[in-house]
Amino acid sequence: MIAAAESAFAQRYSSPVGLGRALASLGREQPVVFDELMNAPVVLRHRDVAAALRDTATFSTQFYGTGPMNGAMITLDGAPHHRLRRIHNRFFSASASAKYADAVAPIAQRTFGPVAAKAEVELIGECIARYPMEVFLTLLGIPDELGDQGLAWVRAIVTWLGSPMDQAAAEPGLQAYAQLSDYTSGLVQRERHTGGDNLLSEIINGFESEDAYTTEAVTASVVSLLLGGFETTIQMMSATLCSLLLNPDALARVRADHSLVEAAIDEAFRWANPSAGLYRLVTRDTGIAGTGLAAGSLVYLGIAGAHYDERAYPDPETFHLDRRGGAHLGFGLGPHYCVGAPLARIEVTAALTALLDACPGLRLDSDTPLSFYYGARDFVQHGTDALPVLT
Numbered sequence: 001m002i003a004a005a006e007s008a009f010a011q012r013y014s015s016p017v018g019l020g021r022a023l024a025s026l027g028r029e030q031p032v033v034f035d036e037l038m039n040a041p042v043v044l045r046h047r048d049v050a051a052a053l054r055d056t057a058t059f060s061t062q063f064y065g066t067g068p069m070n071g072a073m074i075t076l077d078g079a080p081h082h083r084l085r086r087i088h089n090r091f092f093s094a095s096a097s098a099k100y101a102d103a104v105a106p107i108a109q110r111t112f113g114p115v116a117a118k119a120e121v122e123l124i125g126e127c128i129a130r131y132p133m134e135v136f137l138t139l140l141g142i143p144d145e146l147g148d149q150g151l152a153w154v155r156a157i158v159t160w161l162g163s164p165m166d167q168a169a170a171e172p173g174l175q176a177y178a179q180l181s182d183y184t185s186g187l188v189q190r191e192r193h194t195g196g197d198n199l200l201s202e203i204i205n206g207f208e209s210e211d212a213y214t215t216e217a218v219t220a221s222v223v224s225l226l227l228g229g230f231e232t233t234i235q236m237m238s239a240t241l242c243s244l245l246l247n248p249d250a251l252a253r254v255r256a257d258h259s260l261v262e263a264a265i266d267e268a269f270r271w272a273n274p275s276a277g278l279y280r281l282v283t284r285d286t287g288i289a290g291t292g293l294a295a296g297s298l299v300y301l302g303i304a305g306a307h308y309d310e311r312a313y314p315d316p317e318t319f320h321l322d323r324r325g326g327a328h329l330g331f332g333l334g335p336h337y338c339v340g341a342p343l344a345r346i347e348v349t350a351a352l353t354a355l356l357d358a359c360p361g362l363r364l365d366s367d368t369p370l371s372f373y374y375g376a377r378d379f380v381q382h383g384t385d386a387l388p389v390l391t
């Protein structure tokens with residue numbers, strides 16, 4: 001048992017490597033350890049984390065389905081989940097998402113191009129934090145509505161869902177969920193009448209074509225997408241930039257050859273691991289690598305540790321653009337693999353390309369050391385609160 005104060009998730013690190021290194025070191029001694037801070041056994045090795053993510057019958061996402069989230073795609077298993085994924089594939093598969101790149105590129109240019117005009121910038125607060133929201137609202141066809149209110153609702157809800165053991169997060173999360181759902185439901189009804197050339201209409205059509213349209217079902221879908229797509233993308237963009245700025249050789253290669261952006265994003269997912277882990281509800285008495293897990297308990301699948309497991313990733317502490325081997329778990333794995341991954345890749349690629357092109361001398365501001373920790377930006381991800389750079 002690890003006491004809360006000793007938990008790797010309670011520490012601050014001077015590099016993105018710190019959390020993964022600490023968890024992988026524990027994982028070399030034991031495959032699963034009870035962590036008082038996470039209030040659950042933490043699974044530390046890649047093989048066990050990946051197997052549990054695939055085995056949704058034993059390690060379920062049903063726990064996300066508390067209160068109003070009941071019935072959302074992430075809470076479902078089997079045929080009902082499969083049906084919803086099929087609907088979402090109509091507008092979010094890699095091929096369906098490719099068309100969003102044209103709408104995303106100008107937003108990235110507008111957001112990241114002006115950075116070059118300033119000598120010093122805190123990238124997360126000044127640019128990154130508003131970008132995924134603007135992209136998604138533009139795609140939905142409502143670019144000028146909502147503003148910071150949307151992000152505040154999303155943050156309250158995801159904090160609640162991502163920390164099922166934290167009672168204090170529940171009340172604000174529930175309240176935000178009700179407000180966001182009311183707002184979204186109004187949008188869905190309006191769009192169904194007016195019909196437009198936008199993602200919201202595509203979502204409505206996707207449900208209609210599977211005979212699954214109800215205002216509630218489409219509202220739940222849009223809310224799920226809103227929940228899944230903001231802070232995650234913010235942290236991922238920050239992680240990718242950090243990774244490149246801390247690894248100048250890799251940065252130089254990406255600058256010279258933009259086709260390496262995709263590889264940089266994938267390696268940053270592993271090396272700087274914003275998705276530090278995922279909770280699962282154990283549905284039957286079982287065990288992982290000899291540790292018993294009781295039905296009804298929660299377990300935490302430690303992606304950050306798995307990403308530094310040398311059995312899956314040789315030389316894990318080095319950022320390798322040419323890394324081959326185990327794909328990262330940053331978008332999850334198995335049936336609940338992130339449905340927004342293609343869009344997220346488009347967003348991060350456009351942002352990175354716009355920023356690097358605008359700022360040939362982009363570098364970290366060494367006067368402000370970075371601090372990496374789990375819970376950055378008051379959110380259940382691993383990263384930094386700020387990313388100060390010089391242009």
Ligand code: HEM
Binds near residue numbers: 074343
């Ligand atoms: C880089 C940004 C992103 C990251 C790191 C990320 C990460 C993840 C992860 C780890 C999961 C699996 C959760 C679990 O198994 O418990 C997931 C699922 C999901 N994500 Fe993402 N995501 C990102 C972007 C997006 C975007 C842009 C959207 C939509 C606009 C989105 C929507 C979803 C949804 C709806 C699910 C549930 C899928 C299902 O249950 O089948 N995500 N995401």
